[in-house]
Amino acid sequence: MNKPLAAAVLSVLLTGAAVTPAVAAPRQEQAAPAVAVTYAGTVALSNCSGSVVRTPASQPNDPALVLSNGHCLETGFPAAGEVVKDRASSRSFSLLNASGSRVATLRASKIAYATMTDTDVAIYQLTSTYAQIQSRYGISALTLDDAHPVQGTPVKVVSGYWKRTYSCNVDGFVYRLKEGEWTWKDSVRYTSSCNTVGGTSGSPVIDTTTGKVVAVNNTGNEDGGRCSVNNPCEVDEAGNVTVRQGINYAQQTYLVVPCVGPGNVIDLNRAGCALPKP
Template identity: 35%
Template sequence: MRKALLATTFAALATITAVTPAQAIRGGVEAPAAYPFSGSLQRPDSPRADGHTCGVTLVAPTWAVTAGHCTVRNPSQAQVGKPRDWSVRLGTLDAGSGGEVIAVERFITYSPNPVHDGDIGLLKLKRPAKTKPVALPDTRPAEGTQTRILGWGMTCGRRAPECYPQKLREADTVIQPAAACDGIYADRELCVGALDGSVAATNMDSGGPALVRDGDRWVMAGLVSGSGADDRPVMYTDVHHFKGWIGDVVSGRLNPPDTPVPNLEGAASLAGVCSGSVVRTSRTRENDPALLLTNGHCVPERPAPGQTVTNVPITLPVTVGDQQGYQQVATETKRVVSATMTGTDVALFELKLTYAQLRAKGVKIFKLADRSARPGERVDIVSSGNGNRFKCTIEAVVPHLREEGYTQDNAYRYNPECTPVHGGSGSPIVLQDGVTVVGVHSTGNDSGEQCTANNPCEVAADGSVTVHQGARYGQQVRHLAACAPARTPDRPRSPAAAPRGCA
């Protein structure tokens, strides 16, 4: 399976799931000198202190090129738009200092599905760079061509500070036959690196260049896209294939409009792997620690069938976005108030910030409903993980939903046009008033299998089983009003007092 070489957005994913990326720019060394036209895309959602997320290369005075999956991974997954607080740092050995820093005014991605359609994007800079752009190729480089690869990619298999190199790394390698790269699109990608993967790009090298010599100058042959495996060379987007598109954008002949952005206000992200929302009930007060609603299966150690987890201390990163989905506040969880996957698939986390502190930062706070949504009722699903606000209808209330040994009762099934996908787990299901949460998105049947992981089945009262391939499902939350902690911050409720309605 092909994977993009970017530590995805971005948070501390390693706190809840094991990740095993390749090592280093493997086989490389610290670069002895900077490349004036090459640099780093810096974003506030980077897990790194230096802000690095992807490599960039200057191709015109006010334009830099990078991987398309580096630009389309914005809060709303827009193909074209104006980012917030993105910048490039050019001509430095250190991703966190030196060089020339220029704010990014706009991004244009070749395709909204870059890995499959063309993994390249352009960044328009707010002012011209002082340095000279790199030369672009006149032809596609031949197999066996010597090339130099650059990047600040990870040097070990953990998303942790010790794995983020401070200094730029480089390695000399060759362009391999396309067949050496599993999953390559041979018409528009290059296969670059050692055949055994001992010299190759790695995670967070995405967008970085493959350079070839033309006399006394460097020419940019490709940019890092993705890897089929750690023991293989890496796929690079063939810059020559997209040279015409680059020229059209840079010259202004092609100037696509910004992608419309849905209203994502209040959409929360839990550790970068699940969606959620900050919710209150009639029992909560302004100085109470705020509650985050998500799925039970989003708890790092999933509750076993029949189990409800209550009052367990746990620290996970949480971000909440503004209307465009950009981070409005970052905080952490303090404990799991209640989480289960039996009868329902919901979890409530207590945050380290209070409702009053979140309101002071302008964060939208939702209200837990005291009723269920009715079949035929229109709802919105607001998803940080999908970067979308889905307009949906509750098609049915399913007596029992069974998946991988778990059973949930009275689950919502949405209309077929409502299609939240993986990453949308935990997204709030919101009534048309825009604030009242009647459920939480949880799962969907991907491949038509019966009652397996990612393939829930419906079980009727008489025990008959039905499968709806492509159907998506959510859980009700009206029972959660009893989960609001009945306490003051200086007088915690004992764990034994957790209300039974949380289960």
């Protein structure tokens, strides 16, 4: 898992801007322009990254939510099969603006939901509403996409902990991703340029064509090990195991959306909610 062990050297790729010709050219189909992805709305935890998020149905006066990984909990890793629900927490989060500067400290009221079973997710409920965060700091929450991401989608992994952004594409989806005692379903596999490091756990994975969060960054195979901690392996439907050293992964977040009811309450009995229950 991408724990904050040490800083990694990050290569920066500079791309030249396209120049529009001065003369008329035949009309061609063009890809949708990329959304400007910044650090606004991301947060730094004591040991991980995260983001202030909303569902498409969240309201301005709802208590705001912070998304991170289950393995980033201040209480330690949940065991395989364990689900944390509505546990009191006063954890603090450093809220970042577009340039990555800290503008505020947000405070949790509880761990609304967390698990490392089937997925690796933690959702904190804050003492502030979206409207309060917007009015005080001028920062809006990131929106969770309610649809399954698509292979080939360009994404950015935005780490509030390191204030670094990684750009790549969704390379594919993993039937089962195994790491130590934990197993995750339908994980996102990145192309190799998202070479995330310790401390990037919990970073939002943002679709650059929509600006919406499609996954939460959580792990990578560091040493070429097979299915061990920090060395997850891929398992297909036939049980075949594949190890991809240096490749990193995320957990899809569209599954969270049906589980969030009015008032941003996590309700695991809502129609369409498939998150594991306690």
